[in-house]
Amino acid sequence: MTASRLGLRFAALGYLAMLLLVPVAFVFYRAFEHGFGYAWHAVTTPEALHALELTLLIAAIVVPVNTVVGIVLALALVRGNFRGRGVLNAVVDLPLALSPVIVGLAFVLLYGRGGWLGGFADHGLKILFALPGMVLATAFVSLPFVVREVVPVLREIGTEQEQAAETLGAGELQTFRRITFPAIRWAVAYGVVLTTARAIGEFGAVSAVSGNIEGKTQTLPLYVKAQFDGFDTAGAYASSVVLAMLAIAVVVTLRALHPKEETPMEEAT
């Protein structure tokens, strides 16, 4: 190995370490600085537990919905032949381009008093500063991940396998279940991981629509921020560790599900 390649590798690893490993390690260190007991106590207060529950609840609603919607959107984008497909394609990327805070504020304007959809509140359906609003905001910011993972795979597999299934007597649903879905399942799984990670970690959009009411509409990231602002840094770090553990658990679960060596997909003639 030449010196320049060694240097390049060192620089890349160093960059990664400074950006990712050191801060995360530091969070872990600070969380357990005062002992495991203190950290455990900090994350098991009723407020912290409620925040954790709320975060998991939102993820449990948003992830399945966005997975189904994401697959349908990907199919429409790749296989559909309709006017406005280009527009739809651009719109799907919008949540990635927009700052989450702006998304949240847009929701506040839309559903708030005097907003176009503000009438819901008068009919007893509270959206803003309540669970529905937080779910909507989280769903919006985490929408693109499944779509963006599935689209290239759908493009790559083409339609021949589906047509073969059709000539063999399979209906559309059978074709999807037996041919299309198995072909895209790892892309879907990866999209689900990214969606989950985003849903769990979302701060900006949720912060704008939730009202941040402790024990009511405070998700775990909001709770971390509140603790931090309240100078309870150890508590904030302890809750951060919980968030980090959740993220790691999602990734590890996927790794465990994924076969060690995917059967080679390239054409061997």
Add this chain to the structure above:
Amino acid sequence: MSGITVIDVAKRFNGFTALHDVSLAIPEGSMTALLGPSGSGKSTLLRVIAGLERPDSGQVLIGGDDVTDQPARARGVGMVFQHYAAFKHMTVYDNVAFGLTIRRRPRTEIRERVHELLELVQLEGLAKRYPAQLSGGQRQRMALARALAVEPSVLLLDEPFGALDARVRKELRAWLRRLHEEVHVTTIIVTHDQEEAMEVAGQIAVLNEGRIEQVGSPRELYDAPANEFVMSFVGPVNRLGEGFVRPHDVELRQEAEEGSDEAMVERVVHLGFEVRVELVRADGERLLAQLTKEEAEELELERGQIVHLRSSRTRTFSR
């Protein structure tokens, strides 16, 4: 088993006409080739018959029933694609069993039928492999077994050997012919390779620019082509003035004769029994002559030599 009738089928794609009112009759139990250059509409015609493409007008009849409005899955066709369309996440066994599984046949029946078919296509030992672990030829035989599993009334092959190398292609052609003799299902094979069409098919339909130019046996097409396109597509051809002539019908002489043309020998290629002589005429037109070894030796052909050529089998077509 059943014959196929195509009546006045037309198909356009965004202003491009792939098929102009095509009619064709395919006899029951036959093997028919749709032969033509790329873009001639042969694959589109096959996909219309399969039900994967809806014609803009016209009818498709399979076994006397009008299936024009039926979806592909209801037509009872078996289709084989150029790039195999193997179900990559399924084993060879599951690929072949697919159509039967969809039809909810009893498991023991499926197992019997699949093993029967794997034997037929000579893949007995490979049932548990995945398509990625097979060679191209093996994958295509698996695709054929999969198509045959549902006992289709017609078998449709879309450039089935197009993605394979020349040696495997030749082997599979001979194998397909034997298979057809065994199974006798009405078969259509799409190909752009005239040699392949002539070798496997009893009837050939030559397509060009969305129209059928001629339908006939390989011999009829070769000996009595209906027009210049068919003549030049089903075999090598030389232009001789207003007429066309096959290279093996070009006769070479040392001395001028009545009606003979002069040409210069540009290259002599010895291919064992056959000798190919490349000629150039005074007006710059190039010609190819095929001689036997003996004929060539008698003429003592050399590069740069002037010879006299004639042919009694020149063909002219009215335009």
